[in-house]
Amino acid sequence: MTEPFKSSYKKLEYEKVIRQLAEHTVSRLGKEKTLTLLPTKEEQEIKTQLEETDDAYLLLRLKGGIPVAAFEDIRPHLKRVRIHGTLNGQEVAQIGRIIRTLREIKSFFNQAKEEAITLHRLYDKVENLDAFSSLERKINRVVDEGGYVLDDASAKLKGVREGIKLTESRTRQKLESIVRGPQARFLTDAIITMRNDRYVIPVKQENRTTFGGVVHDQSSTGQTLFIEPQSIVDLNNRLRQYQVEEKTEIERILSELTQDIAPYREDLEMHLSLLVELDFIQAKARYARSIKAVKPRVSTENAVSLFQARHPLLTEEEVVANDIILGEDYKTMIVTGPNTGGKTVVLKTLGLLQLMGQAGLFLPVEEDSTMGIFSSVFADIGDEQSIEQSLSTFSSHLTNIVSILKQMDNQSLILLDELGAGTDPQEGAALAIALLDAIAQKGSYVMITSHYPELKAYGYNRPETINASMEFDVDTLSPTYRLLIGIPGRSNAFEIARRLGVEDGIIDTAKQLMSGESQSVDHMIEDLEAKRKSAENQAEKARVELREAEKLHRELKEAHKEYQNEKVSLKKKAETEANAIVEKAKSEAEAIIKELRDKQLEGTHQGPLKEHEFIDAQTRLSRLKTEEESLRKNKVLQKQKKKKTLKVGDAVHVQSFGQKGTIIEKADANQWVVQMGMLKMKLPEADLVQSEEEEAPKQRVSIRRSSGPGVSTEIDVRGERVEEAVQQVDRYLDQALLQNYPKVTIIHGMGTGAVRKGVHQFLQKHSQVKKFEDAPANQGGNGATIVTFK
Structure with a gap:
C-alpha cells in the first residue's frame, strides 16, 4: 500500500473509527484483529463482510447477541502441549472456558435455526463448530473456574487434603492452647503465624527457651522470635509431608489432563481463530448499534447516494445530516461557501463513510443509501505537512496533489480541500481548473471545496460536474451546515455588512466596483436560492413521506410474505397432527364399542351392561368429529x-x-x-x-337395568362359594362406581379364609380400586374388607 493512501486514513480519521470499533470486542485477540481492519476493493469480500455484520446485527437485535464471553489467548498453552510440557491449573481452566463458550455458541445457533432466523453467512461459518464435550467433562472434573485443582480430581488427592485439614486443625489447636492459656505471657502477641511454610508463634527474646523447638525468624528489633514449639514439630513435619504429596499428585493429575488435551490441540487452535472472528464480527454489530448505522447497498458503478449521512465521530448534538450524492449523473462536485460553514466536514464524511463501507462496516445513514467500490481514496485536507516539511500551505497542498495525480485511476475517489488556495487568487483558480480537467480526463471521482468564483462557472459549463454549497442564514449571520447540491455558494459579504450597520452608500459603491460578470453570477445564485427555498419547503415533506411509505411498504411486504409462509407451514403441521390424533382416537373408540357390544351379544358380560359405557365411548369419537x-x-x-x-x-x-x-x-x-x-x-x-323419531331397529341389544332402590355401601357374600362371591363383588363394584361412592365395605366372614383370599385377589386386579384393607376391629376386623376407589 502506498504512503499517500495511508495518509488518507489519518486525514479522514479512519483510525479513530477503528479504535472505537475495537472497544466493542471482548478479547485481546479480537481487539488486535479489529485494529488491523483495512478497506478492500474486492466486491465479493465487501459484500461478505457486510452480510456477516448484518447477521450479527440481527442476532443482537433478536437474541441479545452471540454469547462470545471474554477469553484468553491459549496459543502459548497449546504450543507447550505440542512439546509435551505440562499445563498448570489456570491454563487448563482457560482452555475449559473457551470450550464452554464454543458449546454455548453452538447451542445458540442451533436454537436460532429452530426459531427460523434467516442469516446470510454465520450458519456456514459455525457449521463445523465442535463442542469438545468429552474434553470439557474431563476438565470440569479436575479444575474449577479459577484453575484450582478440585479435591475430587482423584481419590488420593482427596485423602491427602483431608489429612492436611486434619493436621492443620490439630496444629492450630495446640498453638491455640498456648496463645490463649497461661503461657501467653511469654508471647509478644497472642497470634499464630507462618514462617517457611510452618506454623510458629511470636515469643519474647528472654523466653526463647520456654517452648523449645526451632527459631525460624525474628523481628527487626530482635525482641521477638518466631518459634516453632517442640510440641508441634512432628505435626508440622507431617503437614509438610502432606503438602509435598499434594503437589506431586496435582502434577500427576495435570500431566494426565495435558495428555488428554494433546489430541485436540490443532482443532482447539482452529476454533480459537473462529472465536476471534465471531468476536470481531459482533464488535462491528455493536458499533453499528452505537452510532445508529445501517447496512448500505453496494454499487459496482460507484453511484454513491448517502442519504442523511452523519460523521460517525461527531455526537448527535453536533452533527448535521446531509444527503451526499456523487457518481451517477456527475463525477465532480465543487462545494463553495463561507469559512466554518461545514465544507470540510462534508468532505471528510464522504471519504470516511466510503472507507468504512469498504471495510465491511455499517454506515450512519438512512435506509436505501448506496456506497461505491473505489480502488483508492485520496484526500488532501488541512496543512499539517506544511509545518512538518517547512513548506508553504500552497506548496504542501501541491506536493500532495502531484502524488495523487500519479497514483489515481478511473476508480479513484479524490477529496481536495480548498483546491488552489495559498497563492494569487487568479492563478490559483486557473490552476484549480486545470487540475480538475486532468482528473476528469482520468475518469476519477472528485469532491473539492473552494472559494474561487471562477469554479462556480466551471461547475455549470463542464459535463459530469455539479456545483454545491453550504447554506448560510443571513438573518442569524451563521451557517446551517446543510449541503445544497446544484446551487453554488456566494460570499454574502454585502448582506452581512448591511446587517452589521455598514451604510447603504458604501455597499452600493462596493457593488459598482465589482465586475459585471461577478455581479451576474451573484444575481444568478440569489435567484436560484430563492427558487430552491420555495421548492424545498414543498418537496421536503413529500420526500420524507415517500421514504417512510417505501420503507413501510417494504416491511409490510416482507411481513406478509413471512405470514403466508408461516400460515401454510402451521396449517400443514396442524392438519397432519390432527389427522393422526383423530385416527388414533377413532380406532380406540370403535374398539371399545365393539368389545362392549360383543360381550352383550355373547352373554359373557355378567350383570347389567351399563349405558354410560356406550355414551363414554361414542362421546370420545364424536368430539373429534368436525x-x-x-x-x-x-x-x-x-x-x-x-x-x-x-x-x-x-x-x-x-x-x-x-x-x-x-x-x-x-x-x-x-x-x-x-x-x-x-x-x-x-x-x-x-x-x-x-331430530326425527327413527324406526325401531330390527335387532336390538338388550341392556338390563336395576329397577330397585339405591345401591347400599356394603355387600355381604358370607356363605357363598368363592366364584359366586367374586362375581357378586364384581357386579356390586360396578354399581357402586356408577353411584360415585368413594369407598364401600365387603363382608366375607372369616371361616376358612378362602372367600377372603379370592376377593382380595380380585381386588388387586381391579382397575378402579385404589386400595383395600381389613375393617377396624369394631366393624368386623378381618371378616370384612374396606375398598377405596380411585
Whole structure:
C-alpha cells in the first residue's frame, strides 16, 4: 500500500473509527484483529463482510447477541502441549472456558435455526463448530473456574487434603492452647503465624527457651522470635509431608489432563481463530448499534447516494445530516461557501463513510443509501505537512496533489480541500481548473471545496460536474451546515455588512466596483436560492413521506410474505397432527364399542351392561368429529335448524356428546334438561339439534337395568362359594362406581379364609380400586374388607 493512501486514513480519521470499533470486542485477540481492519476493493469480500455484520446485527437485535464471553489467548498453552510440557491449573481452566463458550455458541445457533432466523453467512461459518464435550467433562472434573485443582480430581488427592485439614486443625489447636492459656505471657502477641511454610508463634527474646523447638525468624528489633514449639514439630513435619504429596499428585493429575488435551490441540487452535472472528464480527454489530448505522447497498458503478449521512465521530448534538450524492449523473462536485460553514466536514464524511463501507462496516445513514467500490481514496485536507516539511500551505497542498495525480485511476475517489488556495487568487483558480480537467480526463471521482468564483462557472459549463454549497442564514449571520447540491455558494459579504450597520452608500459603491460578470453570477445564485427555498419547503415533506411509505411498504411486504409462509407451514403441521390424533382416537373408540357390544351379544358380560359405557365411548369419537366445510357454510341448513322450536318430549341430538336424547324439562331461558340413557344433563340450547323419531331397529341389544332402590355401601357374600362371591363383588363394584361412592365395605366372614383370599385377589386386579384393607376391629376386623376407589 502506498504512503499517500495511508495518509488518507489519518486525514479522514479512519483510525479513530477503528479504535472505537475495537472497544466493542471482548478479547485481546479480537481487539488486535479489529485494529488491523483495512478497506478492500474486492466486491465479493465487501459484500461478505457486510452480510456477516448484518447477521450479527440481527442476532443482537433478536437474541441479545452471540454469547462470545471474554477469553484468553491459549496459543502459548497449546504450543507447550505440542512439546509435551505440562499445563498448570489456570491454563487448563482457560482452555475449559473457551470450550464452554464454543458449546454455548453452538447451542445458540442451533436454537436460532429452530426459531427460523434467516442469516446470510454465520450458519456456514459455525457449521463445523465442535463442542469438545468429552474434553470439557474431563476438565470440569479436575479444575474449577479459577484453575484450582478440585479435591475430587482423584481419590488420593482427596485423602491427602483431608489429612492436611486434619493436621492443620490439630496444629492450630495446640498453638491455640498456648496463645490463649497461661503461657501467653511469654508471647509478644497472642497470634499464630507462618514462617517457611510452618506454623510458629511470636515469643519474647528472654523466653526463647520456654517452648523449645526451632527459631525460624525474628523481628527487626530482635525482641521477638518466631518459634516453632517442640510440641508441634512432628505435626508440622507431617503437614509438610502432606503438602509435598499434594503437589506431586496435582502434577500427576495435570500431566494426565495435558495428555488428554494433546489430541485436540490443532482443532482447539482452529476454533480459537473462529472465536476471534465471531468476536470481531459482533464488535462491528455493536458499533453499528452505537452510532445508529445501517447496512448500505453496494454499487459496482460507484453511484454513491448517502442519504442523511452523519460523521460517525461527531455526537448527535453536533452533527448535521446531509444527503451526499456523487457518481451517477456527475463525477465532480465543487462545494463553495463561507469559512466554518461545514465544507470540510462534508468532505471528510464522504471519504470516511466510503472507507468504512469498504471495510465491511455499517454506515450512519438512512435506509436505501448506496456506497461505491473505489480502488483508492485520496484526500488532501488541512496543512499539517506544511509545518512538518517547512513548506508553504500552497506548496504542501501541491506536493500532495502531484502524488495523487500519479497514483489515481478511473476508480479513484479524490477529496481536495480548498483546491488552489495559498497563492494569487487568479492563478490559483486557473490552476484549480486545470487540475480538475486532468482528473476528469482520468475518469476519477472528485469532491473539492473552494472559494474561487471562477469554479462556480466551471461547475455549470463542464459535463459530469455539479456545483454545491453550504447554506448560510443571513438573518442569524451563521451557517446551517446543510449541503445544497446544484446551487453554488456566494460570499454574502454585502448582506452581512448591511446587517452589521455598514451604510447603504458604501455597499452600493462596493457593488459598482465589482465586475459585471461577478455581479451576474451573484444575481444568478440569489435567484436560484430563492427558487430552491420555495421548492424545498414543498418537496421536503413529500420526500420524507415517500421514504417512510417505501420503507413501510417494504416491511409490510416482507411481513406478509413471512405470514403466508408461516400460515401454510402451521396449517400443514396442524392438519397432519390432527389427522393422526383423530385416527388414533377413532380406532380406540370403535374398539371399545365393539368389545362392549360383543360381550352383550355373547352373554359373557355378567350383570347389567351399563349405558354410560356406550355414551363414554361414542362421546370420545364424536368430539373429534368436525362438520364438513360445505355443511358449516350452508346457510339454508343452518336456518332450518334455527326454525325448529324445542319443547319437552322432543328427540334431540346432543352435538358435544354425539348422542341422542329426550328433552325432560326447560332449565332456564337458554338451557334444557336432557335424558341420555341413564344420564340426565343440563345442556345449552345451542348444543341441541332437533331430530326425527327413527324406526325401531330390527335387532336390538338388550341392556338390563336395576329397577330397585339405591345401591347400599356394603355387600355381604358370607356363605357363598368363592366364584359366586367374586362375581357378586364384581357386579356390586360396578354399581357402586356408577353411584360415585368413594369407598364401600365387603363382608366375607372369616371361616376358612378362602372367600377372603379370592376377593382380595380380585381386588388387586381391579382397575378402579385404589386400595383395600381389613375393617377396624369394631366393624368386623378381618371378616370384612374396606375398598377405596380411585
